[in-house]
Amino acid sequence: MTWRVTLCLLPAAGWGVFLFGLPAVLVLATSVGVAVAAELLSSLAFRRCTLGDGSAFLTGLLIGLLMPPGVPLYVPSAASVFAILVVKQSFGGLGRNWMNPALGGFVFALLSWGGAMTRWAAARGAPMSPALPPLEALRSALAATGAAGGSPLAILEKAGYPFSAVDASVVAWINTHVLLPLGTALRPGVFDLLTGHLAGRIGEVSAPLLLAGAGYLLARRIVRWEVPVLYIGTFGVLAGVFGGLSSGQGWLAGGPGFHILSGSLILGAFFMAGDPVTSPMTLTGRRIYGIGLGFLTFLLRFYGSLGDGVAVAILLGNCAVPLLDRLMRRRVPASARGGIE
Amino acid sequence: MTHATSLSRGGVNPPDNSLTSRTAAISNAAVPSLAVIPLLQHAGSAARCVVKPGDLVGEGMLIGKADGVHSANVHSSIPGRVLEVRAWQAPDGPPCQAVVIELLGAFEKSGRRQEMRVWESLPRIDVLGRIQAAGVVGLGGEQVPTHLKLAMAPGRAVSLLVANGVSCEPSLSADYALMKEKAREIVEAMKICRALLNPARMVLALGENAEDLVAEFERTFRTCGMTSEIVLMPSRYPQGNEQILLSSLDGTGLLSPPPSSSVVLNVATLNAVYEAVVFDRPLIERVLTVTGLPVAEPRNLKVRLGVRIGDLFDECGGLTAEIAKVVAGGPMRGVTVDSLDMPVTKGTLGVVAFSRAEARARRQWPCIRCGACIEVCPWDLEPTRLYKLIEQGDTATAEREGLSRCTECGCCAFACPSHIPLVALFRGGKEAHNRGSRG
Numbered sequence: 075m076t077w078r079v080t081l082c083l084l085p086a087a088g089w090g091v092f093l094f095g096l097p098a099v100l101v102l103a104t105s106v107g108v109a110v111a112a113e114l115l116s117s118l119a120f121r122r123c124t125l126g127d128g129s130a131f132l133t134g135l136l137i138g139l140l141m142p143p144g145v146p147l148y149v150p151s152a153a154s155v156f157a158i159l160v161v162k163q164s165f166g167g168l169g170r171n172w173m174n175p176a177l178g179g180f181v182f183a184l185l186s187w188g189g190a191m192t193r194w195a196a197a198r199g200a201p202m203s204p205a206l207p208p209l210e211a212l213r214s215a216l217a218a219t220g221a222a223g224g225s226p227l228a229i230l231e232k233a234g235y236p237f238s239a240v241d242a243s244v245v246a247w248i249n250t251h252v253l254l255p256l257g258t259a260l261r262p263g264v265f266d267l268l269t270g271h272l273a274g275r276i277g278e279v280s281a282p283l284l285l286a287g288a289g290y291l292l293a294r295r296i297v298r299w300e301v302p303v304l305y306i307g308t309f310g311v312l313a314g315v316f317g318g319l320s321s322g323q324g325w326l327a328g329g330p331g332f333h334i335l336s337g338s339l340i341l342g343a344f345f346m347a348g349d350p351v352t353s354p355m356t357l358t359g360r361r362i363y364g365i366g367l368g369f370l371t372f373l374l375r376f377y378g379s380l381g382d383g384v385a386v387a388i389l390l391g392n393c394a395v396p397l398l399d400r401l402m403r404r405r406v407p408a409s410a411r412g413g414i415e
Numbered sequence: 416m417t418h419a420t421s422l423s424r425g426g427v428n429p430p431d432n433s434l435t436s437r438t439a440a441i442s443n444a445a446v447p448s449l450a451v452i453p454l455l456q457h458a459g460s461a462a463r464c465v466v467k468p469g470d471l472v473g474e475g476m477l478i479g480k481a482d483g484v485h486s487a488n489v490h491s492s493i494p495g496r497v498l499e500v501r502a503w504q505a506p507d508g509p510p511c512q513a514v515v516i517e518l519l520g521a522f523e524k525s526g527r528r529q530e531m532r533v534w535e536s537l538p539r540i541d542v543l544g545r546i547q548a549a550g551v552v553g554l555g556g557e558q559v560p561t562h563l564k565l566a567m568a569p570g571r572a573v574s575l576l577v578a579n580g581v582s583c584e585p586s587l588s589a590d591y592a593l594m595k596e597k598a599r600e601i602v603e604a605m606k607i608c609r610a611l612l613n614p615a616r617m618v619l620a621l622g623e624n625a626e627d628l629v630a631e632f633e634r635t636f637r638t639c640g641m642t643s644e645i646v647l648m649p650s651r652y653p654q655g656n657e658q659i660l661l662s663s664l665d666g667t668g669l670l671s672p673p674p675s676s677s678v679v680l681n682v683a684t685l686n687a688v689y690e691a692v693v694f695d696r697p698l699i700e701r702v703l704t705v706t707g708l709p710v711a712e713p714r715n716l717k718v719r720l721g722v723r724i725g726d727l728f729d730e731c732g733g734l735t736a737e738i739a740k741v742v743a744g745g746p747m748r749g750v751t752v753d754s755l756d757m758p759v760t761k762g763t764l765g766v767v768a769f770s771r772a773e774a775r776a777r778r779q780w781p782c783i784r785c786g787a788c789i790e791v792c793p794w795d796l797e798p799t800r801l802y803k804l805i806e807q808g809d810t811a812t813a814e815r816e817g818l819s820r821c822t823e824c825g826c827c828a829f830a831c832p833s834h835i836p837l838v839a840l841f842r843g844g845k846e847a848h849n850r851g852s853r854g
Contacts, residue, residue: 075780075832127780169781169833296832298785355786355799404795404817 075296076128082287083135083345089283090276093197094143098276102138105150109134112158120163129168129175133157136176136345139277140338140385141183144193152186153179173392174352177342177385184385194273200266202236205273208263209336209382211235216321226329227261237272241265267335278338288344297348300360301367305343308368310334313376320376328376337382339371346385352392356402363398367391418647419620419663425793426651427826429585429747431624436704436713437588441596443717444730448518450493450721452478453503455511456761457552458559459485464512470497474522475697478514481547487560488550492699492719495519506743506757507750507842513758516721524696534692539611542692549691550698550761555590555655555681556583556748558762561688564678565611575677576614577664578605578685581622581648581655584745587704587765590682592715594621594628597686598635604685606641607692612678617643620660623650652747653824659793698761707768709736718759724766725755739774742767747825748838780833788827788837794820798827798837805844814848821845 091098113130117123124130137153157179165171184191196205206214212226215233224232244265253259266272270279277284291297310330317328334340347353347367354360367387374383455461462479466472472491479489495516503513534542547562567573578601580594594601609617621628629645636643646664648654654663657679665677680688683702690696699720706713711732718727724743728734742749743757746767759766788798796817804813821841828837 075783167781169783350783350785353784355784355789355797357786357790360786403800404797 076132078294078296079291079345080128080132080135082290083132083139083277083284085287086277086280086283086341087135087139089270089280090139090143093270093279094195094276095198097143097195100147101141101143101145101150101276102135104147105138105141105154106131106134108151109137109154109158112155113163116159116163116167120167124167127168129162130158133162133175133179136277136341137179139341140176140180140275142191142194142275144195145190146187146193149183149187149190153183155179156182169351171351172396173389174346174349177346177389177392181385181389184380196273197271197279199238199240200236200271200273201238202273206235207274207336208235208267208272208332212332224323225261225327226332227263231262235263237263237266240269241271267332274336275338277341281335281340284340284344288340288348291344291348297344298350298360300357301353301364302343302348304361304364305347305367305371306334306339308365309339309371310368312368312372316372317376333375337375338384339382342384342388343367347388347391352395354395354398354402356399359395359398359402363391363395366394417644418623419649424795425791425826426653427791427829428651429829431585431650436706436715437591439592439712439714441589441592441702441715441717442730444719444722444727446493446518446522446719447722447726449498449723450491450495450516450518450719451503451513451723451756451758452489452492452516452721453505453511453513453758453760454479454489455503455505455508456489456558456720457487457550458557459483459487461511462486462489464500464514466497466500466514468497468499471495471520472497472516473520474524475699477697478516481550481560485560485563487552488548488697489514490550490697490699491516492721493518494522505760506752529694529696531693532695534607535610542607542611545692545695546688549687549696551684551687551691552698552761553681554683554687554701554761554764555579556744556762556764557657561680561684564680565608567612571676573612573614573676573678575616575618575661575664576605576608576612577660577677577679578617578619578643578682579655579657579660579679580625580628580682581620581660582624582650583653583655583681584747584749584764585652586706586767587745588706589702589704589715589765591625591628593686593702594625594682595631598628598631599639600689601682601685602632602635602639602641603693604689605643606639607688608678608680608685609641614678618664619643619645620648620664621645622654623647653793653822653826656793656822656824658822701759701761701763703759703763704765705731706765707738707770708773709734709738709768709770711735720760721758723755724752724757724759724763727759727766728768734768736770736772738768739771740769742769747829748823777834779835782831782833782835785832787830787832791826791830793824793826794822796821798841801844802835802837802840805840805847808847810844810848810851813844818844818848 109130113125134154141150157175161173161175161178162171194205196202215229245260245262249259292299313328313333314330318324354363370387370390371383374387380386460482463482465480466478474494476491478491481488495518498515498517500514504510543562551561552558661677687698702717704715705727714731740751743752744764801813801818823838825838
């Protein structure tokens with residue numbers, strides 16, 4: 075099962091490698107290699123081989139996908155060791171960890187090497203220097219110009235954020251042939267946001283490929299739909315309605331599409347929030363969890379200082395899972411308890 | 416004919432492998448040359464042995480006498496000589512004794528035409544006595560002595576009598592085949608039970624996959640001068656469970672205590688009641704399904720009690736693949752047998768063989784807390800939590816959280832993506848708890 079999740083991530087990982095080249099290969103190889111080595115170490119220590127369950131490989135891969143391509147290799151290494159040995163094995167191994175190992179390792183790295191974790195590189199075909207992911211660029215544009223007005227993409231365009239030539243021609247073609255006759259138009263940058271021709275973490279730059287993998291997981295019911303769908307839905311609604319308020323753009327100006335596609339929301343929602351081990355066991359619990367994650371991510375992204383808010387929101391959510399499970403516990407009616415009390 | 420609503424919650428739809436055995440008629444299995452007959456084949460206390468090594472026994476002769484009212488008679492399924500009376504351990508019960516009989520002499524009953532006896536004019540107690548003497552017990556899974564279910568305490572009225580024809584396990588088609596061939600006998604037995612209990616309502620419950628039998632039963636009801644509702648049940652496991660069946664019939668919730676004034680009898684049990692009352696034939700054979708992927712031709716067999724389970728595969732064209740395990744009962748609730756020498760008993764609904772490849776695919780992984788077991792549990796339990804509590808040895812807490820309400824239906828183990836053998840663990844946990852609370 076874990077191997078199938080890994081398989082579903084490979085297209086997105088491949089696209090990241092295509093966009094960022096050799097540095098991405100090195101980061102992914104390091105994070106996976108160190109994670110597997112750490113698992114091997116604990117297998118030797120506990121004298122039971124757990125490599126076959128595939129969870130170490132998956133954790134390593136997720137950590138690599140959460141890294142910016144230019145990160146020094148000791149960062150993913152430390153993150154993988156922390157994820158496998160501290161977050162997972164010290165709580166008893168697969169199924170007993172209360173925190174998603176990949177996220178634990180990632181946040182550990184984010185808090186320890188904040189500078190290295192923002193060493194961005196431009197993707198193939200993106201004419202930017204210095205490279206900056208769209209979300210960070212939006213933040214600095216807002217800080218520089220104050221209330222600029224308009225949607226996130228409009229603000230980026232006004233601030234001179236460079237989109238690729240492919241994006242320009244694709245958006246122009248769609249506008250002239252499809253949308254302008256209908257009285258509307260796409261902003262430049264939409265195609266880049268979808269295909270990742272800009273800057274960002276290795277795994278967050280290919281939304282369609284992530285969604286394809288996630289679609290398979292949902293169809294085979296390996297990941298249950300409640301958490302990721304309610305998560306993204308809640309976040310999208312909140313970002314759309316209230317997202318403009320924090321930057322003075324007013325109501326309904328948040329640009330939900332931009333915020334769903336930028337940052338690691340899709341990767342996090344399907345492949346980390348959807349992790350059964352660290353999400354609630356009951357249907358009601360999962361619904362509350364998904365909605366809560368959307369709410370937390372909205373708060374952290376628009377009013378917080380830690381990047382896109384996804385990782386920290388899911389970690390906070392993880393902390394609430396035991397409580398949610400406890401609250402949802404079945405109450406056995408006294409009449410049906412049998413005669414022992 | 417009416418349709419009933421489905422389970423209020425939970426349940427699973429396991430693949431039904433009975434298609435091949437469904438269409439086949441019931442065939443008689445060969446008579447064994449050696450029969451091993453345990454003296455505890457029912458819920459309650461073991462029968463007392465009334466034979467000794469060297470004794471000659473006839474077909475259907477009493478070899479174990481019911482020890483009190485919560486027990487049942489046990490008869491010899493073949494004519495022969497008692498070789499030994501030895502200690503016996505069934506795979507799923509307390510230790511008892513078993514009588515080993517070697518085939519010898521002639522069959523006095525089988526194959527001969529027998530006189531039908533009248534029962535309508537008999538007092539109720541005599542009809543019950545025939546059922547009790549024949550050692551009839553529940554043949555649909557829970558082997559409660561049938562005379563206990565049919566003996567009504569004075570002053571108590573039975574509101575509902577159900578003839579249960581819903582398959583108790585997926586892939587087992589023995590009940591279906593029996594209903595197809597013995598509709599008249601089953602309806603006659605319903606008449607007998609009606610006379611004993613005088614219920615306010617009578618229902619014949621069938622699975623939706625047995626809809627083709629409805630017309631035949633309606634015809635049989637007419638010719639036998641019998642009236643009964645026929646209710647079709649959704650074919651979702653475990654719809655055949657007694658408590659779930661009753662709650663879908665009268666619309667009460669599962670968590671309320673079961674209406675004690677209802678009686679449910681499996682169709683195979685009814686057939687045995689008919690044979691006991693009308694032909695004075697003791698319960699010495701039963702119909703069961705032999706199935707599983709490695710079985711060449713899955714079949715419904717009429718089998719003498721005490722025959723070796725391993726011999727049944729030869730009746731079904733042999734095995735096409737190496738087997739990893741054999742289960743007595745059905746694929747969901749059955750008990751794995753340690754040896755093919757285990758005999759067929761009154762409670763053996765079927766014999767299911769699993770191939771090496773199937774066993775490999777069910778390799779066990781750690782629990783990933785996915786909650787699938789919680790979703791399918793019809794009894795609103797949290798199997799994953801019970802499992803962890805039992806693993807930690809805390810059976811007292813597990814008991815408080817409803818372990819004793821677990822009917823071991825097997826839905827959780829079926830749904831578990833990590834293939835954790837939850838039912839086996841719960842059986843162990845219940846035993847450990849009972850030992851602990853006694854000691």
